[in-house]
Amino acid sequence: MEVSTAKKTLTWLHRIENGILTVLVLVLVALAGTQIFMRNAFGGGFLWADPFLRTLVVWTAMLGALAAVRDDKHIAVDVLQRFLPSGAQRAARALTLLFAAAICAALAWYGWGLVSVDLDGGANSDFGVPNWMLESILPIGFGLMALRFVLRAFAAPAHIAGLSAPESLGDTGRRSASDEGQAR
Secondary structure (H helix, E strand, C coil): CCHHHHHHHHHHHHHHHHHHHHHHHHHHHHHHHHHHHHHHHHCCCCCCHHHHHHHHHHHHHHHHHHHHHHCCCCCCCCCHHHHCCHHHHHHHHHHHHHHHHHHHHHHHHHHHHHHHHHHHHCCECCCCCEHHHHHCHHHHHHHHHHHHHHHHHCCCCCCCCCCCCCCCCCCCCCCCHHHHHHHC
């Protein structure tokens, strides 16, 4: 596959992920607002809405965390890394990201255990969807995060000045007007 085709494909995948996240957040806000209105105006709301909202929160959190890892904007403790020489910074970064990948892989494994229990049990949620389907975001999300952490461990960081590679996705080598203003 050609490099520009790969970049275009990744760009479209990122847009799809961001679109899904946007829709989930909009549905979450709209449904929560509707529930609040209905409780205040009519003394009650949809019976299925509260469990559905809890499920949407989990899905939104997992997909948001996945996007944060994708964009290298996840929470990281890198105070000590900043005092190391650049080669040691890269090594420390790789080790911490590989450690995060191992934790996510373990969480994916245990998430799969949870899904397996409900898959065998056949229980349904309050709104009629099998529980295993709702919980499937846990092993999938953590598994994909583990993969992205591994890939990030061997890629140039996007947020540490001096270590960022100009050929990273989305960086065309040109500076925007706001970047020019910050550089002065």
